[in-house]
Structure formats: structure tokens, C-alpha cells
Amino acid sequence: EIFEQELIARRRDEFEQLKRERDERIAMILAERRQERLRQRKIIFYRREEAARLTRLKEEEEARKRE
Incomplete structure (x- = not known):
């Protein structure tokens, strides 16, 4: 029993x-x-932010060329 x-x-x-x-x-x-x-x-967020930043820079550059 005990065992x-x-x-x-x-x-x-x-x-x-x-x-x-x-x-x-x-x-x-x-x-x-x-x-x-x-x-x-975080990687996806960074890539999207970087793509948006590059797009903004390109648009600003094109706007400056048109002026």
C-alpha cells in the first residue's frame, strides 16, 4: 500500500x-x-515609409523642374 x-x-x-x-x-x-x-x-513598415519618402522626393523634384 505505501509502496x-x-x-x-x-x-x-x-x-x-x-x-x-x-x-x-x-x-x-x-x-x-x-x-x-x-x-x-517593422520591416514592412520601414519599406513602405521609405517608398513613400522616395515618391515624395521624386514628386518634389519634378515639381521644381516644372517651375
Whole structure:
């Protein structure tokens, strides 16, 4: 009886430890994915801003030529 209870407790502890480790790995993977999405959004934003800036410069230059 005592041996059986110890065995059950040990298995429960092992299961809980494995579950904690799995949950930590999943949390890390999700955090990495969030960071990657943020990085991609920043890159897209920068490229759009740069394209808009170049377009404005070109339009201003053409307007100056027409004057």
C-alpha cells in the first residue's frame, strides 16, 4: 500500500514536471513567433515609409523642374 502510493506520487511528479517543461517550451516557441511577426511588421513598415519618402522626393523634384 505505501509502496503503491509512493509510486503513484512519483509518477504524478514526473508527469507534472514533463508538463511544466512542455508548457515552457510551447511558451518560448510562441514568444519567438510573436517576436518574428513584430520584426516582419517593422520591416514592412520601414519599406513602405521609405517608398513613400522616395515618391515624395521624386514628386518634389519634378515639381521644381516644372517651375
